[in-house]
Amino acid sequence: MRALALYGTIGSLLVTALATAPAGGATGAAAAPPAPVPHRVEFGRCAAVEHLPSTVECGRLTVPLDYARPDGKKIHLTVSRIRATARGERQGALVFNPGGPGASSMEFPLYGALPKWRKVARAYDFVGYAPRGVGRSAPLSCQNPKQFAKAPTDSRMHPDAAFKSRKRAEAREYARGCVRRAGADLPYYNSVNNARDLDMLRAALGEKKLTFMGASYGTYFGAVYATLFPGHVRRMIFDSVVNPAPRKIWYQNNLDQDIAFERRWGDWLRWVARHNDRYHLGTTKKAVQQAYDKAASKLRRTPLNGKIGAGQLQSAFLKTGYNDAFWPMRAEALAGYLHGNPKPLIAQALPRDAGAAADENSNAVYTAVECNDAPWPHDWRTWNRDNTEVARIAPFETWDNAWMNLPCAYWPDRPASAAAELDDAVRRADHPAAGRDLADVAGHVARTQVDDALHGRRGPLDVRTEPGALPPVLLLAAERDAATPYRGALELQRRLPGSSLVTENGAGTHGVAFNDNACVNKYAEAYLLHGKIPAHKVYCAPRAEPLPGQQATRAQHALPGK
Numbered sequence: 022m023r024a025l026a027l028y029g030t031i032g033s034l035l036v037t038a039l040a041t042a043p044a045g046g047a048t049g050a051a052a053a054p055p056a057p058v059p060h061r062v063e064f065g066r067c068a069a070v071e072h073l074p075s076t077v078e079c080g081r082l083t084v085p086l087d088y089a090r091p092d093g094k095k096i097h098l099t100v101s102r103i104r105a106t107a108r109g110e111r112q113g114a115l116v117f118n119p120g121g122p123g124a125s126s127m128e129f130p131l132y133g134a135l136p137k138w139r140k141v142a143r144a145y146d147f148v149g150y151a152p153r154g155v156g157r158s159a160p161l162s163c164q165n166p167k168q169f170a171k172a173p174t175d176s177r178m179h180p181d182a183a184f185k186s187r188k189r190a191e192a193r194e195y196a197r198g199c200v201r202r203a204g205a206d207l208p209y210y211n212s213v214n215n216a217r218d219l220d221m222l223r224a225a226l227g228e229k230k231l232t233f234m235g236a237s238y239g240t241y242f243g244a245v246y247a248t249l250f251p252g253h254v255r256r257m258i259f260d261s262v263v264n265p266a267p268r269k270i271w272y273q274n275n276l277d278q279d280i281a282f283e284r285r286w287g288d289w290l291r292w293v294a295r296h297n298d299r300y301h302l303g304t305t306k307k308a309v310q311q312a313y314d315k316a317a318s319k320l321r322r323t324p325l326n327g328k329i330g331a332g333q334l335q336s337a338f339l340k341t342g343y344n345d346a347f348w349p350m351r352a353e354a355l356a357g358y359l360h361g362n363p364k365p366l367i368a369q370a371l372p373r374d375a376g377a378a379a380d381e382n383s384n385a386v387y388t389a390v391e392c393n394d395a396p397w398p399h400d401w402r403t404w405n406r407d408n409t410e411v412a413r414i415a416p417f418e419t420w421d422n423a424w425m426n427l428p429c430a431y432w433p434d435r436p437a438s439a440a441a442e443l444d445d446a447v448r449r450a451d452h453p454a455a456g457r458d459l460a461d462v463a464g465h466v467a468r469t470q471v472d473d474a475l476h477g478r479r480g481p482l483d484v485r486t487e488p489g490a491l492p493p494v495l496l497l498a499a500e501r502d503a504a505t506p507y508r509g510a511l512e513l514q515r516r517l518p519g520s521s522l523v524t525e526n527g528a529g530t531h532g533v534a535f536n537d538n539a540c541v542n543k544y545a546e547a548y549l550l551h552g553k554i555p556a557h558k559v560y561c562a563p564r565a566e567p568l569p570g571q572q573a574t575r576a577q578h579a580l581p582g583k
Contacts, residue, residue: 120237173330264509
């Protein structure tokens with residue numbers, strides 16, 4: 022499942038409780054990656070398509086598609102920057118990744134204007150970028166965006182056999198679409214390559230050592246970076262931590278998420294019940310759940326505005342598990358719909374046609390990275406058994422999460438991806454330039470087959486560093502986080518000796534740095550500005566829960582992503 026990191030007032034950033042593995046030309050920690058390119062990123066005016074103000078400058082980073090062949094095919098990543106506002110206090114560049122996989126941080130430089138970030142912005146250039154596959158960075162696509170955004174859709178907490186059969190067919194076709202559109206390049210969209218791209222960016226910015234902040238999935242490939250390049254690290258903040266244990270990547274992490282989301286969904290149900298005097302949806306958790314189920318059934322029969330079905334309802338209300346700023350908004354929407362005023366639900370759940378291409382791109386990158394990073398079960402009986410078992414205790418999100426990840430059950434190995442590209446090149450054989458194209462593709466197929474025969478399938482990188490190899494890093498986590506369950510932070514701390522963990526007790530918002538908890542913000546700011554690390558484990562009291570009607574002041578800054 023994609024996780025949603027919500028930072029300050031600049032929108033929502035897709036993230037997920039996701040992680041990494043060396044597939045498609047990626048190597049383990051013992052192998053020495055190629056040296057980063059020596060040339061600097063040349064910054065200038067941003068392209069209009071980025072929709073960034075003139076205060077932001079943009080550039081392009083060139084990286085190898087396949088790090089095992091650094092002189093082979095190149096791809097280009099977009100980069101954005103605003104320089105430190107106090108030149109005399111400048112400490113270097115702060116690179117941010119919001120997670121996903123499939124999210125961009127091109128707008129991150131704008132964060133420096135927000136009150137909670139201003140002190141950090143005095144000392145650092147704020148640098149954002151679109152990882153490989155995202156936006157204009159060698160963009161990846163698996164499906165026509167119009168087909169991807171087709172609505173209404175259905176969502177069922179306890180699907181029958183016929184529904185499961187339809188979703189299996191959709192997942193199989195989606196995986197085939199990824200192969201058709203990306204060909205032999207497909208395996209190179211993975212977390213180890215994301216970490217190597219990050220080191221290329223560090224060098225191209227002229228930074229001897231990296232200062233990095235990653236949220237959700239960004240914590241995972243940031244930890245991969247720390248494993249591969251511990252000597253290149255200056256400071257790192259890992260906010261809302263993915264469990265990096267190889268056995269968790271990714272299949273088990275998603276099952277763990279389902280259980281955590283059920284708990285967080287229960288937090289919202291109880292909150293709504295406590296405010297029954299406003300919402301009139303019931304005085305108990307069970308009653309509010311029944312009200313939600315009633316709305317889902319009604320939308321399944323008669324979609325609202327022709328496009329809001331049970332699937333759109335579930336997608337909108339899933340965000341209550343990411344950030345409690347959504348709680349009043351969603352309660353108002355559910356109450357309004359059931360009590361005769363559908364306008365709030367239309368405003369919050371209606372699919373955005375204008376965002377279809379970006380949403381499809383984001384989903385394609387998410388799928389490719391997760392499927393490439395680690396082995397997945399290929400037997401449907403395994404998926405059916407495990408998700409049926411979890412859905413008995415955590416029905417809210419389990420099956421929708423399974424459908425999102427099910428293309429990985431049908432994911433091709435590297436030779437199959439290369440063969441698909443060769444087939445496509447043969448079909449283009451009558452084109453004037455086809456001779457060279459066909460020869461290049463055939464060579465790529467041959468190299469892939471040899472590499473696969475020699476090395477075979479490799480599992481996720483074993484994230485860890487030796488004591489003293491890595492400077493102290495700062496981990497931030499909310500105790501009731503659904504997208505990245507708290508045990509992940511404990512696991513990463515165990516694997517990175519000398520790291521410090523700041524826990525927001527009793528809270529569940531995903532993405533806690535420079536948000537609504539002054540205690541957490543204090544530790545993050547002191548670390549970035551002064552390198553000050555707190556004790557091994559420290560705890561902050563939870564932020565205040567939202568109040569009914571508070572969405573005008575809090576949730577307006579927590580814009581929903583996909």
